[in-house]
Amino acid sequence: MVKVGILGVGTVGESVAKILLENADIIEARAGRKIVPVLGVVRDLSKKRNVDIPLTDDPMALIESAEVDIVVELMGGVEEPYRLVRKALKEKKPVVTANKALLAYHRYELQEIAGETPLFYEASVAGGIPIIGALRNGLSANHIESIKGIMNGTCNYMLTKMIREGVEYERVLREAQELGYAEADPTFDVGGYDAAHKLLILGSIAYGIDAKPEDIIIEGIENISPTDVEFAREFGYEIKLLGIAKKVEEGVEMRVHATMIPAESMIAKVDGVMNAVSVVGDRVGETMFYGPGAGGDATASAVIADIVEIVRGNSGPMLGYKKGLESGLHLVPPSKIRSQYYLKLKVIDRPGVLAAVTSTLGEHGISVESMLQKPSRLADRVRLLFTTHRCRESEMKGAIEALKRLDVVDDSVTMIRIEK
Amino acid sequence: MVKVGILGVGTVGESVAKILLENADIIEARAGRKIVPVLGVVRDLSKKRNVDIPLTDDPMALIESAEVDIVVELMGGVEEPYRLVRKALKEKKPVVTANKALLAYHRYELQEIAGETPLFYEASVAGGIPIIGALRNGLSANHIESIKGIMNGTCNYMLTKMIREGVEYERVLREAQELGYAEADPTFDVGGYDAAHKLLILGSIAYGIDAKPEDIIIEGIENISPTDVEFAREFGYEIKLLGIAKKVEEGVEMRVHATMIPAESMIAKVDGVMNAVSVVGDRVGETMFYGPGAGGDATASAVIADIVEIVRGNSGPMLGYKKGLESGLHLVPPSKIRSQYYLKLKVIDRPGVLAAVTSTLGEHGISVESMLQKPSRLADRVRLLFTTHRCRESEMKGAIEALKRLDVVDDSVTMIRIEK
Numbered sequence: 001m002v003k004v005g006i007l008g009v010g011t012v013g014e015s016v017a018k019i020l021l022e023n024a025d026i027i028e029a030r031a032g033r034k035i036v037p038v039l040g041v042v043r044d045l046s047k048k049r050n051v052d053i054p055l056t057d058d059p060m061a062l063i064e065s066a067e068v069d070i071v072v073e074l075m076g077g078v079e080e081p082y083r084l085v086r087k088a089l090k091e092k093k094p095v096v097t098a099n100k101a102l103l104a105y106h107r108y109e110l111q112e113i114a115g116e117t118p119l120f121y122e123a124s125v126a127g128g129i130p131i132i133g134a135l136r137n138g139l140s141a142n143h144i145e146s147i148k149g150i151m152n153g154t155c156n157y158m159l160t161k162m163i164r165e166g167v168e169y170e171r172v173l174r175e176a177q178e179l180g181y182a183e184a185d186p187t188f189d190v191g192g193y194d195a196a197h198k199l200l201i202l203g204s205i206a207y208g209i210d211a212k213p214e215d216i217i218i219e220g221i222e223n224i225s226p227t228d229v230e231f232a233r234e235f236g237y238e239i240k241l242l243g244i245a246k247k248v249e250e251g252v253e254m255r256v257h258a259t260m261i262p263a264e265s266m267i268a269k270v271d272g273v274m275n276a277v278s279v280v281g282d283r284v285g286e287t288m289f290y291g292p293g294a295g296g297d298a299t300a301s302a303v304i305a306d307i308v309e310i311v312r313g314n315s316g317p318m319l320g321y322k323k324g325l326e327s328g329l330h331l332v333p334p335s336k337i338r339s340q341y342y343l344k345l346k347v348i349d350r351p352g353v354l355a356a357v358t359s360t361l362g363e364h365g366i367s368v369e370s371m372l373q374k375p376s377r378l379a380d381r382v383r384l385l386f387t388t389h390r391c392r393e394s395e396m397k398g399a400i401e402a403l404k405r406l407d408v409v410d411d412s413v414t415m416i417r418i419e420k
Numbered sequence: 421m422v423k424v425g426i427l428g429v430g431t432v433g434e435s436v437a438k439i440l441l442e443n444a445d446i447i448e449a450r451a452g453r454k455i456v457p458v459l460g461v462v463r464d465l466s467k468k469r470n471v472d473i474p475l476t477d478d479p480m481a482l483i484e485s486a487e488v489d490i491v492v493e494l495m496g497g498v499e500e501p502y503r504l505v506r507k508a509l510k511e512k513k514p515v516v517t518a519n520k521a522l523l524a525y526h527r528y529e530l531q532e533i534a535g536e537t538p539l540f541y542e543a544s545v546a547g548g549i550p551i552i553g554a555l556r557n558g559l560s561a562n563h564i565e566s567i568k569g570i571m572n573g574t575c576n577y578m579l580t581k582m583i584r585e586g587v588e589y590e591r592v593l594r595e596a597q598e599l600g601y602a603e604a605d606p607t608f609d610v611g612g613y614d615a616a617h618k619l620l621i622l623g624s625i626a627y628g629i630d631a632k633p634e635d636i637i638i639e640g641i642e643n644i645s646p647t648d649v650e651f652a653r654e655f656g657y658e659i660k661l662l663g664i665a666k667k668v669e670e671g672v673e674m675r676v677h678a679t680m681i682p683a684e685s686m687i688a689k690v691d692g693v694m695n696a697v698s699v700v701g702d703r704v705g706e707t708m709f710y711g712p713g714a715g716g717d718a719t720a721s722a723v724i725a726d727i728v729e730i731v732r733g734n735s736g737p738m739l740g741y742k743k744g745l746e747s748g749l750h751l752v753p754p755s756k757i758r759s760q761y762y763l764k765l766k767v768i769d770r771p772g773v774l775a776a777v778t779s780t781l782g783e784h785g786i787s788v789e790s791m792l793q794k795p796s797r798l799a800d801r802v803r804l805l806f807t808t809h810r811c812r813e814s815e816m817k818g819a820i821e822a823l824k825r826l827d828v829v830d831d832s833v834t835m836i837r838i839e840k
Contacts, residue, residue, distance in 0.1 A: 019561055019703050029628075029741040030560045122558065128704035130558025137557075137734075138542065138550025140450040141439055141724030208449075266710060269689045283439050284548035284711065284721035290686060291707035301704035304561030314557075314734040321449040 001034045002311050005068035007059050007084060008075035009040035009049055012098060012123070015300035016072060017051045020307075027304065031311040035304075038067050041075075063088045070307055073097040082106050089113050096306040098123035098299055104197035108210050111318040118315040120306035125198040126151050126275040128298030129291035130305060135205045135279060136320035142281025143326065144206035146246035148261075148419065151198040153273035153293045154182045154189040155221050155241040159229075159258075160271045163238065166226045181273060191220035192241060192256040199243030199256055202277070206245060207252045208325030217255035217334045217393075223414055224258050227374075228344060231385050232260050235370065237418070238268040244419065251330040253337045260342055260418040335394040340369065340418035343386040345403060346376055346410040353408045357384060360406060364399035366391045381410065387418060421454045422731050425488035427479050427504060428495035429460035429469055432518060432543070435720035436492060437471045440727075447724065451731040455724075458487050461495075483508045490727055493517040502526050509533050516726040518543035518719055524617035528630050531738040538735040540726035545618040546571050546695040548718030549711035550725065555625045555699060556740035562701025563746065564626035566666035568681075568839065571618040573693035573713045574602045574609040575641050575661040579649075579678075580691045583658065586646045601693060611640035612661060612676040619663030619676055622697070626665060627672045628745030637675035637754045637813075643834055644678050647794075648764060651805050652680050655790065657838065658688040664839060671750040673757045680762055680838040755814040760789065760838035763806040765823060766796055766830040773828045777804060780826060784819035786811045801830065807838060 004020065006013045017037040020027065028034045041059045042049065049055065059075075062068055063084060071088040073095060075081045081102050088095050089110070094117055097103070103110070103124055110119055122132045126149065135144075150156050158172045158181075167175075173190070176182035188194050196218045203209045221241050232239050237260035245254045261268050266288050270276040275293030280286045292298040309315075347353045354373075361368060372385040388396075396415065403409050424440065426433045437457040440447065448454045460471065461479045469475065479495075482488055483504060491508040495501045498521050505522070508515050509530070514537055517523070523530070523544055530539055542552045546569065555564075570576050578592045578601075587595075593610070596602035608614050616638045623629045641661050652659050657680035665674045681688050686708050690696040695713030700706045712718040729735075767773045774793075781788060792805040808816075816835065823829050 015703075023561060023563060023703070026563055026746060027561060029745045032737070032742045128701075129707055130554045133553055133558045134550045134709075137729055138553045138725050139721065140728040141443060141447060141721045143443060143446055266689070269686070281548075281721060283435075283443070283717040285715075285718055287549055287709070287711035289554075289707070289709055292705045295705075297703040298705055301559065301561045301701060305558050308560040309557055312734075312736040314732075314736065316732040316734065317452070322452045325449045326446060 001036055003036055003038040003067055003069045004072055004307060005062040005065065005070070006037060006040040006072045006074060007062060007081070008073065009042050009051060009055065010074065011296040012299045012303065013040060013074045014049060014051045015296035016074070016303050017053050019297065019300050019304055021052070027308060031308040033311050035307060035311060039065060059084050060087070063091060063093065068093070070094045070096065070310060072303060072307070073099055075099065076101070078102055078105050085110065086113055089117050089119065092117050094118040094310045096120045096303055096310070098303055100124040100197040100201060104200045104213055107201065107204055107319065114318050116315070118310045119318045120309060121201070122306050123299045123302035125201050126277055126291070127293040127295065128301045129275060129277065129289050129293065130302065131202070131277045131289045132205065134287070134289055135202060139279060139281050139284060139287070140320070142283045144247070145280040145282055147202050147206055147244070147277060147279050148267060149199065149202065149243045149277035150240055150267060150270050150275050151243050151277065151293060152189055152195045152241055153275055154186065156270065156275070157181050157273045158190070159221060159224070159239055159241065162224065162226060163229050166230070168226060169222065169224060190222055192218045195241060195243045196256045199245060199254060203245040203252065203254050205320045207247070207329050208321065209252050209254065209329065209331050211254060211331050215331060217257060217337070219257040221258050227383070228414060228416060231372065235387065236263050237261060238263050239416065240268065242419065248332060248338070250336065251332045253332045255334070255337060258416055260416055262420060337393045338390050339393065340390050340420070341388045341396050342416040342418055343388065344414040345384045346381050346412065347384055348408045349380055349382045354384070356406055356408060357403065360402050361399055364402060365395045366399050421456055423456055423458040423487055423489045424492055424727060425482040425485065426457060426460040426492045426494060427482060427501070428493065429462050429471060429475065430494065431716040432719045432723065433460060433494045434469060434471045435716035436494070436723050437473050439717065439720050439724055441472070447728060451728045453731050455727060455731060459485060479504050480507070483511060483513065488513065490514045490516065490730060492723060492727070493519055495519070496521070498522055498525055505530065506533055509537050509539065512537050514538040514730045516540045516723055516730070518723055520544040520617040520621060524620045524633055527621065527624055527739065534738050536735070538730045539738045540729060541621070542726050543719045543722035545621050546697055546711070547713040547715065548721045549695060549697065549709050549713065550722065551697045551709045552625065554707070554709055555622060559699060559701050559704060559707070560740070562703045564667070565700040565702055567622050567626055567664070567697060567699050568687060569619065569622070569663045569697035570660055570687060570690050570695050571663050571697065571713060572609055572615045572661055573695060574606065576690065576695070577601050577693045578610070579641060579644070579659055579661065582644065582646060583649050586650070588646060589642065589644060610642055612638045615661060615663045616676045619665060619674060623665040623672065623674050625740045627667070627749050628741065629672050629674065629749065629751050631674060631751050635751060637677060637757070639677040641678050645834070647803070648834060648836060651792065655807065656683050657681060658683050659836065660688065662839065668752065668758070670756065671752045673752045675754070675757060678836050680836055682840060755817070757813045758810050759813065760810050761808045761816050762836040762838055763808065764834040765804045766801050766832065767804055768828045769800055769802045774804070776826055776828060777823065780822050781819055784822060785815045786819050
């Protein structure tokens with residue numbers, strides 16, 4: 001019998017305990033041994049929980065208990081779980097965590113501390129989708145060319161609504177909050193930070209890149225409007241919040257932002273709260289992994305899969321490799337990434353304005369791929385919509401600043417990157 | 421250094437050797453040890469191969485060679501590889517196979533013989549997609565509710581062409597043969613047998629069902645016409661060749677056939693030669709795994725992933741569990757499966773015919789969900805198209821026989837199962 005202790009018995013923790021009990025038969029058949037939740041840690045012992053295991057408010061007691069063989073960390077936060085996971089690993093207790101923030105900041109230190117002790121984290125990226133296993137094991141023969149993931153269900157739900165129903169961002173957000181898909185303070189989701197944590201984890205497994213959230217471009221979906229969605233459609237694109245990691249000549253680009261992607265690509269067809277990660281390997285070509293990215297039971301499914309792997313005696317190094325993965329691969333600094341761009345400007349409707357705008361773009365080394373002029377709601381204004389050929393992020397940023405300084409251009413310029 | 425011997429150096433074998441050499445850096449980083457192809461077996465030593473390893477025509481010599489640590493079986497066929505894989509396992513040499521036919525017939529004997537020696541087979545189902553790993557490891561917390569897979573690229577390519585371009589089966593088949601997507605004798609692919617072998621393997625991992633190809637319904641796409649495709653579209657369905665394994669009240673249904681599925685489902689969106697497997701778990705909900713189902717490099721990617729797992733020291737029981745998986749689960753006999761059906765009949769265009777047809781359906785316990793009458797190319801004939809509510813396969817088979825006996829009904833009745 002293998003005894004599991006759970007640090008943090010919230011929604012996911014309750015599901016882990018419940019599934020271990022309710023699906024005990026099949027889990028034992030697959031793991032080869034009975035797996036039992038024996039203890040949970042909560043902050044507030046007086047609160048009622050839907051789970052039938054002993055509870056304590058002392059995490060150290062759980063970690064040190066001779067009754068606990070495997071420690072499951074589901075607390076959230078960074079420094080407190082870091083301290084506790086380190087402690088468990090030092091006690092040579094295998095750890096399973098769903099904590100993406102912890103890993104976004106401390107995965108390399110943890111791999112070092114873990115050594116031969118298993119530290120698994122399937123649930124930290126894309127909930128119930130076994131994407132870590134796929135990348136760490138299933139695609140191990142490949143140099144990874146790119147990863148493109150829809151890894152935040154809140155954003156995908158909101159964008160799907162905006163695409164299908166032409167609804168404004170503010171209204172969709174309110175609806176998502178009412179349905180419980182978005183938090184009261186939605187910044188972590190709609191600002192792209194949640195997706196960024198997940199992307200950093202995948203970027204380590206694929207490329208061995210030791211980056212922190214502050215090292216990469218992180219943008220959200222707050223500035224996307226129905227106009228953008230509509231224009232994207234006209235040109236055969238859908239807009240998705242993507243986490244992108246890809247190998248380019250200069251190294252590895254990693255970034256999270258609203259992205260226009262061809263409507264016929266598989267990942268563009270992923271709607272609603274679902275997640276999906278597309279991985280291109282140099283030998284396998286494109287694969288995609290689809291499923292629920294959140295929810296207590298779906299996340300617990302991934303947590304328990306890790307526990308079963310540990311019980312089976314499987315491990316391998318935490319991030320999937322022991323030493324440098326690909327020599328000389330470095331993160332490309334945000335200013336140096338290259339992309340195609342979509343630009344939306346509101347300008348004064350008079351002769352010479354288009355010339356002023358396009359020559360400003362040209363001066364910054366940006367060449368236009370397609371252009372569309374549309375009426376604005378204001379009588380004396382028109383909308384100019386561009387897609388550009390590939391250029392550097394720094395050139396685009398410079399061009400946008402220069403455009404804003406033109407007195408014929410209104411202040412708000414929308415920029416969305418295009419990914420083919 | 422780990423030394424790999426390859427039984428069968430055809431397209432996939434060449435790719436395995438080539439990728440082990442060309443991606444040696446990343447594979448070593450991930451496996452923790454260098455992996456080298458040292459010997460290959462071919463039938464005809466005089467034929468030129470695109471691979472730089474020593475070759476022999478003596479498979480036993482490879483298996484017994486002290487130079488070979490891991491045996492990769494890529495020969496095709498059933499009894500000859502069965503003999504050789506048994507021999508390798510008896511020598512305690514880990515085996516990796518891509519041979520679905522071998523596993524469709526002998527997987528349970530092989531699991532028994534393998535014991536603690538690893539026997540991996542990721543490449544046997546859906547080529548480069550790591551679906552075996554997902555099902556065996558990633559979803560191990562779940563009772564599996566259903567598996568629905570597009571597991572034959574030839575059929576999916578042909579159906580996609582028929583759907584998009586309204587082309588007749590015969591012409592699409594000819595095109596597929598010219599492009600190399602279909603064999604000169606296409607029966608194994610278009611008749612559903614290839615998909616059936618793969619389904620049986622997944623059915624064992626998910627449900628522990630020990631079935632052989634002859635125990636399940638295997639139908640192909642030979643009778644699908646542009647009319648069927650068009651009718652399906654009108655009612656919001658796409659037609660795909662699916663391998664289906666699902667838990668129902670009476671046990672587990674397993675079957676391969678052309679299937680009408682809702683156009684908005686993710687798996688309906690999988691086009692061309694690509695494969696995808698949708699798995700619904702009782703806890704995780706729906707997940708889907710998408711990618712290339714064939715091709716030398718894609719298949720080799722899966723073979724090498726298995727080799728890396730073995731080198732990392734991971735194993736677990738071959739089919740993912742040690743003893744009975746779910747007690748009391750049995751294969752539902754083909755005649756007892758339940759489904760909704762689509763029926764297409766050509767009938768004589770005169771009063772009373774519709775009444776005769778519908779009362780025959782009623783007598784066999786079949787109730788109609790929707791009906792459409794369409795003109796036929798023959799002046800005195802019309803087409804009747806039905807979808808039915810759920811009924812037993814045996815009832816439907818009886819009804820079709822009775823319909824054919826009506827003298828107002830032409831002999832060819834098309835039946836396609838509907839899966840929601």
